[in-house]
Amino acid sequence: MxxxxxxxxxxxxxxxxxxxxxxxxxxxxxxxxxxxxxxxxxxxxxxxxxxxxxxxxxxxMLLSGEADKFDTYVEVHSGAGGTESQDWAAMLLRMYMRWAERAGMKVELLEAHYGEEAGIKSATIQIKGHNAYGWMKTESGVHRLVRISPYDSQAKRHTSFASVWVYPVVDETIEVEVNESDVRIDTYRASGAGGQHVNTTDSAVRITHIPSGIVVQCQNERSQHKNRATAWDMLRARLYEAELQRREEVANKEAASKTDIGWGHQIRSYVLQPYQMVKDLRTGVQSTAPQDVLDGKIDDFMEAALAHRVHGGSVDVADTE
CATH class of the missing domain: 1.20.58 (Methane Monooxygenase Hydroxylase; Chain G, domain 1)
Structure with a gap:
């Protein structure tokens, strides 16, 4: 339907x-x-x-990949730097949630580990909508923020990093086999902002896939059974995404070097001081309105990155206001 x-x-x-x-x-x-x-x-x-x-x-029309039409998971992790990086991770998470809302998609927060003072250490959301993964897939990588820190009493300029990982939600038509002997399942108590317990039982679930080192976790439901089912879905999705990456590397080593997903691969800089500029380091597309970008207006960056990924760099670079 x-x-x-x-x-x-x-x-x-x-x-x-x-x-x-x-x-x-x-x-x-x-x-x-x-x-x-x-x-x-x-x-x-x-x-x-x-x-x-x-x-x-x-x-x-560029969104014709095998998994582009699927819903997507989006993980955001803060880098080193404590509260400053955790606040930046929370800003990124909000940016993607606002983008999804603008695109008429639905967003569900699956898990979040909050910072002691502000922001998040990590969080995972699910974005539901047609071509959600296709649009979001080029956002994987490291995002850099430069600003005057609101947490620095001396008002010094700080540089913060956060990483984003995007992978598709696997539907029932895709079979991904996982041997239960290859996974370790841990349960723990879910906690909310400020360290307040969401509940008093070990309902949160973490699954570790030992051969690949992939770790997924879910804590949005009070039921351990529901969290376990969601975590299994997330694990299958991560393994499927890893297979898509492997195929892409085999098909085109040059493209693989451009789309490498790793902590050391910075894709975009967001500068709030001393000047205002957001620039994508892969395509050269930039905006002089970072507040609009952080409010979810990232379509120009996504479109250019998609064209760059498909055509190997033959994309018109245009400034966006």
């Missing part, structure tokens, strides 16, 4: 583009015939708006 709704929406969107273009052409012809330049100007403005819609749909 979801695929059918997407296809119906796509076909209807193309029909609206065709109708809108023809209507605008007719209005231009009528305006020129009657000498009414205001009608011509309005129609030309409408064509420009249609062009922006076409550009967006062209980017969506």
């Amino acid at each position: 979801r695929e059918r709704q997407f296809l119906e929406s796509a076909v209807e969107g193309i029909r609206k583009l065709e109708t809108g273009l023809q209507d605008s052409i007719d209005l231009i012809a009528m305006g020129e015939e009657e000498g009414d330049q205001s009608v011509v100007a309005d129609a030309e403005a409408e064509i420009k708006a249609l062009k922006a819609d076409v550009d967006k749909r062209q980017i969506e």
